[in-house]
Amino acid sequence: MTDNRFFNRSELIGILVLAVFLVVVLPLTLDVFRLNLVAKYLTYAFVALGLVVCWGYGGILSLGQGVFFGLGGYCMAMFLKLEASSVENTKIQSTPGIPDFMDWNQITSLPLFWKPFHSLTFTIAAIILVPGIFALIIGTAMFKRRVGGTYFAIITQAVAAILTILIVGQQGYTGGINGMTDLRTLKGWDIRPDHAKVVLYFFEVGCLFVCIMIAQFVRHSKLGRILVAMREKEDRVRFSGYSVANFKIFAFCIAAVFAAIGGAMFALNVGFMSPSFVGIVPSIEMVIYTAVGGRLSILGAIYGTLLVNFAKTSLSETFPELWLFGLGGLFIAVVLAFPNGLAGIWGDYVQPRIDRLISSRKPKPEGWTDSSVADGAPAE
Amino acid sequence: MSDEETKGLLSPLRRKLLMGMAAIPAITMLPRASFAQTPATSAVNTTGLAVTDTEVTVGILHSATGTMAISETGSIEAEKLAIEQINAAGGVLGRKIKFIQEDGASDWPTFAEKAKKLLVNDKVAAIMGCWTSASRKAVLPVVEQYNGMLYYPTFYEGLEQSKNVIYTGQEATQQILAGLNWIAKEKGAKSFFFVGSDYIWPRTSNKIARKHVENVLKGKVVGEEYYPLGNTQFNSVINKIKLTKPDVIFTDVVGGSNVAFYKQLKAAGIDLSKQALLTISVTEDEIDGIGGENIAGAYACMKYFQSLDNANNKAFVPAFKKMWGEKTVIGDVTQAAYLGPWLWKLTVEKAGSFDVDKIAAASPGVEFKGAPEGYVRIHENHHLWSKTRVGRAKLDGQFELIYETADLVEPDPFPKGYQ
Numbered sequence: 078m079t080d081n082r083f084f085n086r087s088e089l090i091g092i093l094v095l096a097v098f099l100v101v102v103l104p105l106t107l108d109v110f111r112l113n114l115v116a117k118y119l120t121y122a123f124v125a126l127g128l129v130v131c132w133g134y135g136g137i138l139s140l141g142q143g144v145f146f147g148l149g150g151y152c153m154a155m156f157l158k159l160e161a162s163s164v165e166n167t168k169i170q171s172t173p174g175i176p177d178f179m180d181w182n183q184i185t186s187l188p189l190f191w192k193p194f195h196s197l198t199f200t201i202a203a204i205i206l207v208p209g210i211f212a213l214i215i216g217t218a219m220f221k222r223r224v225g226g227t228y229f230a231i232i233t234q235a236v237a238a239i240l241t242i243l244i245v246g247q248q249g250y251t252g253g254i255n256g257m258t259d260l261r262t263l264k265g266w267d268i269r270p271d272h273a274k275v276v277l278y279f280f281e282v283g284c285l286f287v288c289i290m291i292a293q294f295v296r297h298s299k300l301g302r303i304l305v306a307m308r309e310k311e312d313r314v315r316f317s318g319y320s321v322a323n324f325k326i327f328a329f330c331i332a333a334v335f336a337a338i339g340g341a342m343f344a345l346n347v348g349f350m351s352p353s354f355v356g357i358v359p360s361i362e363m364v365i366y367t368a369v370g371g372r373l374s375i376l377g378a379i380y381g382t383l384l385v386n387f388a389k390t391s392l393s394e395t396f397p398e399l400w401l402f403g404l405g406g407l408f409i410a411v412v413l414a415f416p417n418g419l420a421g422i423w424g425d426y427v428q429p430r431i432d433r434l435i436s437s438r439k440p441k442p443e444g445w446t447d448s449s450v451a452d453g454a455p456a457e
Numbered sequence: 458m459s460d461e462e463t464k465g466l467l468s469p470l471r472r473k474l475l476m477g478m479a480a481i482p483a484i485t486m487l488p489r490a491s492f493a494q495t496p497a498t499s500a501v502n503t504t505g506l507a508v509t510d511t512e513v514t515v516g517i518l519h520s521a522t523g524t525m526a527i528s529e530t531g532s533i534e535a536e537k538l539a540i541e542q543i544n545a546a547g548g549v550l551g552r553k554i555k556f557i558q559e560d561g562a563s564d565w566p567t568f569a570e571k572a573k574k575l576l577v578n579d580k581v582a583a584i585m586g587c588w589t590s591a592s593r594k595a596v597l598p599v600v601e602q603y604n605g606m607l608y609y610p611t612f613y614e615g616l617e618q619s620k621n622v623i624y625t626g627q628e629a630t631q632q633i634l635a636g637l638n639w640i641a642k643e644k645g646a647k648s649f650f651f652v653g654s655d656y657i658w659p660r661t662s663n664k665i666a667r668k669h670v671e672n673v674l675k676g677k678v679v680g681e682e683y684y685p686l687g688n689t690q691f692n693s694v695i696n697k698i699k700l701t702k703p704d705v706i707f708t709d710v711v712g713g714s715n716v717a718f719y720k721q722l723k724a725a726g727i728d729l730s731k732q733a734l735l736t737i738s739v740t741e742d743e744i745d746g747i748g749g750e751n752i753a754g755a756y757a758c759m760k761y762f763q764s765l766d767n768a769n770n771k772a773f774v775p776a777f778k779k780m781w782g783e784k785t786v787i788g789d790v791t792q793a794a795y796l797g798p799w800l801w802k803l804t805v806e807k808a809g810s811f812d813v814d815k816i817a818a819a820s821p822g823v824e825f826k827g828a829p830e831g832y833v834r835i836h837e838n839h840h841l842w843s844k845t846r847v848g849r850a851k852l853d854g855q856f857e858l859i860y861e862t863a864d865l866v867e868p869d870p871f872p873k874g875y876q
Contacts, residue, residue, distance in 0.1 A: 110574065171876055181614075182660065246685065248660075253656050255565070255591040255595075256594075259594075349598075351566065351595070390570075393559070393571075394559065394574070398521045398560070400522070
């Protein structure tokens with residue numbers, strides 16, 4: 078077990094616990110409405126996971142992950158919207174067979190760039206490739222010129238703002254501020270009823286674990302160590318002969334693709350997509366999820382996303398007029414008191430106690446302590 | 458049972474008769490006391506809504522936080538006032554209304570999530586809610602899927618009609634056409650300049666206005682400009698307005714942009730007492746932010762003004778101020794939101810049931826004589842028959858009623874010749 082390159086033992090236990098929690102505990106204890114909410118929260122977990130790789134390991138803070146979330150989500154939504162806009166569903170329009178918002182904006186035929194989205198295969202490819210290539214372009218333009226740190230964060234924010242304005246402004250092609258609503262079927266399969274929500278939930282959890290595995294692999298590979306080294310002392314890595322820019326671009330692209338998958342899952346689970354997930358505010362919110370969970374911890378980011386969103390929903394249900402203050406308080410408290418987030422609390426306070434408990438009962442197995450080296454996350 | 462017999466059963470009349478007959482044995486079994494005022498819960502609630510012998514639960518779903526809170530707070534207040542008044546008058550079918558308030562947080566997906574929560578978890582009998590078109594579009598699939606009843610208060614672009622929604626605000630033709638007719642006649646206006654925020658409502662409204670100006674009034678639209686929501690730089694459009702010298706500036710700029718627009722208009726030397734300006738997006742609520750001195754003289758086309766002089770309104774305004782403070786102002790949408798709970802109560806009483814299907818079917822023809830705007834009635838298309846009014850903004854932030862249509866204007870969400 079200790080030879081496994083992907084996990085050390087405690088990580089494996091952590092992943093199994095998460096799997097049991099998501100696959101067994103939540104579906105058994107929550108009704109379909111709440112389960113669907115969890116599915117919505119988990120779409121942000123993809124983004125948080127990407128941020129762990131890019132920000133936690135690579136030290137590249139992106140405040141524009143909403144861009145990629147949005148691109149993935151819009152690709153998926155375009156496919157679903159086309160399917161929902163069949164000629165018989167849209168008889169009432171002046172041009173039947175095109176999405177309703179196009180009809181409202183006096184567009185009389187389907188624009189060219191919409192046409193390939195009739196194909197599911199193309200759509201799936203687009204969900205990965207469009208954000209991937211976009212991230213590649215931004216990353217190349219920035220990192221090759223050694224733009225980093227704060228400047229990079231600001232530029233990602235600008236990109237988020239630009240994309241929002243573009244989507245809102247081109248409402249005939251994108252649905253504008255309303256977004257794409259009323260998505261109904263996937264290849265004829267109705268995504269709205271309860272049983273479909275359950276199926277989609279499990280599908281999403283499956284995808285999430287695939288992404289977790291990829292993140293784990295990156296972390297434990299040589300690549301992951303270079304990323305960490307780069308974060309700590311970029312010049313030393315460069316002088317050692319590594320192309321720092323390429324590694325940064327790679328981490329940024331991975332984060333982008335994860336976010337895009339999350340966006341696509343969002344469109345499927347929630348049944349619509351709107352520019353309110355693309356802009357600066359949602360992008361920063363996504364960073365907050367990661368920060369609360371702990372940016373150095375893959376599992377922490379997922380628990381952080383779930384916790385913040387649960388808090389958001391339950392606080393807003395209980396105190397509809399005051400909840401934002403509560404949420405703000407939570408963020409400030411976490412960041413001030415626990416800079417490494419939930420994972421930091423776990424690692425500093427809970428884990429040592431468990432270890433002590435176990436080690437006081439039985440002799441320590443060999444090869445255990447080495448694993449902490451692989452965790453590789455020196456304190457800032 | 459043969460197929461033909463099944464068909465016979467499905468015919469509406471036959472079904473109603475059968476349902477009536479089925480109710481006869483039920484009635485004989487009821488205890489006498491429940492006859493007086495409160496019909497048995499099992500009889501008025503056959504679909505498992507949150508109705509008990511003493512209470513019925515409805516949902517209030519608006520933004521209490523975020524950028525829309527400033528607009529939607531008035532709606533929340535009006536709905537709470539209406540519910541309190543209905544309860545004081547004995548409730549609905551002998552049951553007090555209890556409300557569950559949810560915050561849409563100016564975020565469309567949150568609206569959809571909360572609507573679903575209200576319908577699925579809380580089983581509310583009706584939802585009073587939404588404000589922007591975007592939030593309504595997000596909520597609409599949810600109320601249709603779970604068969605809820607939504608009372609939507611805002612004037613909006615039309616092009617929509619649902620069994621599950623009652624639109625208590627005006628749709629675009631209802632709001633615009635009479636106002637344009639009036640200004641064309643009164644001011645001899647021939648040339649119009651359109652300025653709007655860039656989203657579906659202003660775009661659709663201006664499309665309808667343009668067709669009306671060109672085809673009916675035989676006038677000309679000399680400019681049409683859109684700005685992103687929240688835009689605060691209107692200098693270039695103001696220069697164009699000065700250049701083209703339109704008879705009328707027709708605006709549907711929304712939210713915070715209004716403040717900048719009217720201040721810059723004034724700063725550029727455009728005097729609204731001489732230059733006619735007709736807006737369909739400024740109510741008393743917006744003037745609170747714009748400042749009366751910046752907009753005095755402009756005309757607004759609405760169905761309600763706080764200054765309306767009728768008996769209903771004279772009771773409504775003090776009641777509202779008593780509950781929410783002397784300083785609150787009441788705009789068009791706030792009044793439309795106030796209609797929601799009342800129309801729902803009247804419809805429930807007409808249908809004799811809380812069932813959503815029966816309410817949807819009973820809605821057309823429901824009249825509310827106590828509306829602050831005057832008499833209103835629900836049309837077959839689930840919009841309201843109501844009057845169009847033009848008011849002129851005064852320095853104190855109130856409107857002075859200048860014109861109102863003689864009759865109620867028919868709602869026409871899919872206007873022929875205007876699309």
